[in-house]
Amino acid sequence: MSLDLDRIASQVEKMTDHIDAGNEERQKHLARAMSVLCDNSLNIDDLKNKIVSGKISWMPAEPVENLSNRYRPEQPPENFAVVATDGSQIDVDRHHSTRYYLINIGSVHLEYGDSADARLESAPQLYFDKTDLVMTSPDGSNREVAIEGTLLGIKRDIEEFKHLAQMAASLKEEIPALLLADGTLIRWNLMSKDIPEFIVSEFLGKGFLKCLDDIKEISEGKNIALASYISFPRSSDVVGSIRISICPYNPVNCDKCRRDNPNGNYACGAVDGVQDKDLFLTLLDSGERSGIFISRSSIQERYGIHRIYFYYVKIEDEIARIEIPEWIARNDTLLNMSHTLILDQCRRGQGYPVALSEAHEQAVVTAADRENLQKLVEASLSEKNMEINTSAKSFSKRTRWI
Amino acid sequence: MDTEEIQRVGEVIRSATSGFTAQCYELDRFPHLGGLVKTKNIGAQIYGIVFNATTGGIDPGRKPLARGKDEVSEEALYKSSPQISKLLKSEFEALVVGYKEDNKVFQYLPPQPAPIHSFVYLCPTQEVIEFSRSFEFLYTLLNSAVTLPHEELIAAVLRNMSLVQEDKHAFLVSAGKHLATILSGDFNRLRTILERIRQ
Numbered sequence: 001m002s003l004d005l006d007r008i009a010s011q012v013e014k015m016t017d018h019i020d021a022g023n024e025e026r027q028k029h030l031a032r033a034m035s036v037l038c039d040n041s042l043n044i045d046d047l048k049n050k051i052v053s054g055k056i057s058w059m060p061a062e063p064v065e066n067l068s069n070r071y072r073p074e075q076p077p078e079n080f081a082v083v084a085t086d087g088s089q090i091d092v093d094r095h096h097s098t099r100y101y102l103i104n105i106g107s108v109h110l111e112y113g114d115s116a117d118a119r120l121e122s123a124p125q126l127y128f129d130k131t132d133l134v135m136t137s138p139d140g141s142n143r144e145v146a147i148e149g150t151l152l153g154i155k156r157d158i159e160e161f162k163h164l165a166q167m168a169a170s171l172k173e174e175i176p177a178l179l180l181a182d183g184t185l186i187r188w189n190l191m192s193k194d195i196p197e198f199i200v201s202e203f204l205g206k207g208f209l210k211c212l213d214d215i216k217e218i219s220e221g222k223n224i225a226l227a228s229y230i231s232f233p234r235s236s237d238v239v240g241s242i243r244i245s246i247c248p249y250n251p252v253n254c255d256k257c258r259r260d261n262p263n264g265n266y267a268c269g270a271v272d273g274v275q276d277k278d279l280f281l282t283l284l285d286s287g288e289r290s291g292i293f294i295s296r297s298s299i300q301e302r303y304g305i306h307r308i309y310f311y312y313v314k315i316e317d318e319i320a321r322i323e324i325p326e327w328i329a330r331n332d333t334l335l336n337m338s339h340t341l342i343l344d345q346c347r348r349g350q351g352y353p354v355a356l357s358e359a360h361e362q363a364v365v366t367a368a369d370r371e372n373l374q375k376l377v378e379a380s381l382s383e384k385n386m387e388i389n390t391s392a393k394s395f396s397k398r399t400r401w402i
Numbered sequence: 403m404d405t406e407e408i409q410r411v412g413e414v415i416r417s418a419t420s421g422f423t424a425q426c427y428e429l430d431r432f433p434h435l436g437g438l439v440k441t442k443n444i445g446a447q448i449y450g451i452v453f454n455a456t457t458g459g460i461d462p463g464r465k466p467l468a469r470g471k472d473e474v475s476e477e478a479l480y481k482s483s484p485q486i487s488k489l490l491k492s493e494f495e496a497l498v499v500g501y502k503e504d505n506k507v508f509q510y511l512p513p514q515p516a517p518i519h520s521f522v523y524l525c526p527t528q529e530v531i532e533f534s535r536s537f538e539f540l541y542t543l544l545n546s547a548v549t550l551p552h553e554e555l556i557a558a559v560l561r562n563m564s565l566v567q568e569d570k571h572a573f574l575v576s577a578g579k580h581l582a583t584i585l586s587g588d589f590n591r592l593r594t595i596l597e598r599i600r601q
Contacts (some may be wrong), residue, residue, distance in 0.1 A: 110484055118484040348483055358485050361461070 054252030060240030069291030079113030097389035106362025436558025450496025557598030
């Protein structure tokens, strides 16, 4: 049955009325937040101290410079390269007796200037060995965790970075390059209480951070920047800092504030509903970037020298969030290069980095691809006279009947 | 000259008894319309006449968009978006007009089509001369279901073939006479072709 749109139409209308009703209030909140963002008398060190010392129930950004700082892009170099990876996966089918998953990494190497060239590749890898399908706790408890769902997504992220590191190693030394990833560099999804420590250690320490170590080492002394691009960000880390700034409590104590104001009338409510992108859409001119901020996600405690910073950049009428490790954030040349080349990529890609969009095209796995892989597996099993077991539910989904 | 004559121009990606489609190895490097190309199956060399060429996106879901408004030249456009040439492919279609087996040329359809991924070559001069000793293949062209006017295709074939003949004029006269027999009841078509091969 297809979706009954007639029955949804009136609900859609209610939804748009609801959004419209909140607009005026949101504008007031945005104006209040902007007044703090652009307040040049705001002492950043005081704000930083207030953030660090407070008992806060959300994640504010740690400012590094004036909140309203903004920077124009530089002129792109004549010759440069942009390298990007993206991935997709086919998860374990629990309705099938043959357990496997697939990770497909799309990678793109674009070179601009005198030797303009492109390399577009995809690398599909099938995982079927028990050591790939299940991770066992090394503490002797024999606790096993299946790599599927969220964990497979995290494994795929790490594979994307392994490929990025490999590609970084093959870059020409003489030309500047940008390594570009899609989505956040903050592996907050590893913070879930359901994920045991040995998995976090394996995926983060020996996986993702090891890749960052490798990339840092490769880029040592070279003009190679690493950044990740988050389109249409919904984060409100900077708004979180503004909340702290307008909070009358010092030190900030959200629990105490809630107890003192049982009616829910909190001072920081003056910026409710505002997101960082609203602020920077108002503050920045097209092509400009904001100053840098530090993300205070608790997983960052494990990042060491790779602590993640971020800035916002305005691309035409859109805001993108760019995340960078500390060694890029603290290197003005590489920081500015990331801004310039990301903007240049967006210009070439109709508003979105062309390298990322092509990496996605290389990586994408369609429903037809899933079906074809399944058929290939079944054909191979059948050739070897092996039994093909699928659940009745799976059969009913694949064979639609009346 | 020799290297040019044995030039490999593509690879069969769709195959049927009556024709095949080949993908070019280089973007927009097609053989000419009406050119004689060859590929092979087991035991036979298959001859085809190029009747159509296209360049488009490799992924049928992605359509090329005009993007050179701010570029000074097409070359600059490709330099500024180097991925484009990797996302496009050029193909040409050929109509099978005969084959060669045991050193004999037959101007009718071969018993087997060309296998997928067979290489496609431009026919060297000597082979064009050898093939064009007979005009039986013109029947095949006239009765084919190609997407362009038959008169255009036949004229293009004859113009191409005439270029490698020792006596170009005599070749075209002979072809014209043959066509006059085939198209005796259709003066307008005959006239259209003759107009297009006149020197």
